[in-house]
Amino acid sequence: MRIDKFLSEQGIASRKEAAKAAKGGGVLVNGTPVKDLSTHIDPENAQVVYLGRKVEYQQFIYVMLNKPEGYVSATDDKSLPYVTKLLPEELQKRELFPVGRLDRDTVGLMILTNNGQLAHSLLSPKHHVEKEYRFTAKVPMREGVEREFENGVTLADGYECKSAKIILDEDRMGGIITLTEGKYHQIKRMVAASDNRVMSLERISFGGISLDTSLARGEWRYLTKEEITSLEQQAKKQ
Numbered sequence: 001m002r003i004d005k006f007l008s009e010q011g012i013a014s015r016k017e018a019a020k021a022a023k024g025g026g027v028l029v030n031g032t033p034v035k036d037l038s039t040h041i042d043p044e045n046a047q048v049v050y051l052g053r054k055v056e057y058q059q060f061i062y063v064m065l066n067k068p069e070g071y072v073s074a075t076d077d078k079s080l081p082y083v084t085k086l087l088p089e090e091l092q093k094r095e096l097f098p099v100g101r102l103d104r105d106t107v108g109l110m111i112l113t114n115n116g117q118l119a120h121s122l123l124s125p126k127h128h129v130e131k132e133y134r135f136t137a138k139v140p141m142r143e144g145v146e147r148e149f150e151n152g153v154t155l156a157d158g159y160e161c162k163s164a165k166i167i168l169d170e171d172r173m174g175g176i177i178t179l180t181e182g183k184y185h186q187i188k189r190m191v192a193a194s195d196n197r198v199m200s201l202e203r204i205s206f207g208g209i210s211l212d213t214s215l216a217r218g219e220w221r222y223l224t225k226e227e228i229t230s231l232e233q234q235a236k237k238q
Contacts, residue, residue, distance in 0.1 A: 003029065003048070004037035010058065011093035012050050026051045060115040061094050062228050063087065064209070067110045068217035073101035083110060086218050099123065099206070100131075100182055108133075108203035109211040111223070111231070121235035122207060128180040129234050132205035133187055136174035138197040141166075145194050149177070153190045159183065161190060176204070207234040 004015040007027075012018075018027065018037055025033040028049040029041055041048070043057040067073075067083055074082040075097050084092055096112040099119045113119055122129050149166040161181065168175035177187055188198045204211050208230045212221060223231075 001041060001043045002037065003027065003034060003039050003041055006041060006043050006048065006057070007037075007050060007055065009094075010055055011090040012053075012055055018050070021051055060118075061091065061096055061113060062115070062223040062231070063091065063096060063112045063220050064212060064215070064223055064227075065110045065112055065220040066211060066215040066217050067102055067107050067203075069105050069107050072104050073098045073110065080104065084112065087112070087220060102203060103185065103188075103201070106201045106203065107217060108201075109206050109209070110203070111206055111209070112220075118231065118235050122231060123182070125181060127235060127237050129207045129237070130178055130180055130205070131182065131203060131207075132176055132178050134174070134176050134202045134204050135187060135191070135198050136200045137172075137191060138199055140172040141168055141175075141191075141196060142194055148194065149190070153193050155183075155189045155193055161186065164190070174200075207231050 004018045007013045007018045008015055013021065015037070021027055022033075022035045022037050025035075027034050027037065029039070030047050048055045065083060065086060070081060071083045071086070072080045075084050075095070076082060083098055084096060087096065094114050096114050097119070099111040099113060099122055102108070102110060121127060146166055146168070149164045152163050153161045155161065161183070162179075164180075165178040166175060177190070179186065183189075187201060191198045209223070209227050215221060
């Protein structure tokens with residue numbers, strides 16, 4: 001891989017910025033200044049330093065974000081704030097994208113990555129990746145709704161949802177819903193089918209990964225190795 005491409009893909013510098021730094025001796029490969037950034041290196045083994053900073057090669061990035069209300073699950077939007085803008089500029093350069101979508105007014109756990117193949121597998125219906133949401137309702141959920149969710153709710157447009165699990169709070173004014181699919185506004189539509197309305201919605205788990213409660217709304221962190229492994233296992237599940 002060319003050195004300038006390596007620096008660009010890691011979100012460290014544009015090729016123009018890297019060329020300028022190299023002219024001043026600011027790019028080192030294995031301890032030696034390199035001015036010709038078309039030089040090829042082994043990204044896995046070369047020791048690259050850019051303006052005094054050691055650059056570790058990462059092909060794929062995985063981030064957990066606690067999505068706040070008002071942001072859309074997109075990488076670009078001309079009228080509304082979008083979730084990738086909550087990441088630092090260096091990560092924005094890595095072109096991360098959300099794994100699945102949350103409504104503008106839905107908050108909570110969002111996974112962002114640049115691993116398209118893994119994201120596609122996690123969202124594939126055949127892998128049955130579980131997603132958990134905490135919700136509150138306008139009025140108490142009616143009796144028998146637990147069985148309705150288990151049997152598969154039929155939405156207003158006739159779509160028959162797969163079996164889902166709902167565990168209600170003692171006052172039945174909310175609880176936790178677990179899905180293995182992700183249709184447009186699905187939870188809101190499922191609750192509406194039981195003659196009720198969702199007042200707040202938060203995703204608290206995706207693919208066995210729980211929202212880090214130490215993250216405030218709008219904050220993020222990298223996934224741990226264990227969490228990445230969990231996602232990879234979920235993507236292979238049949």
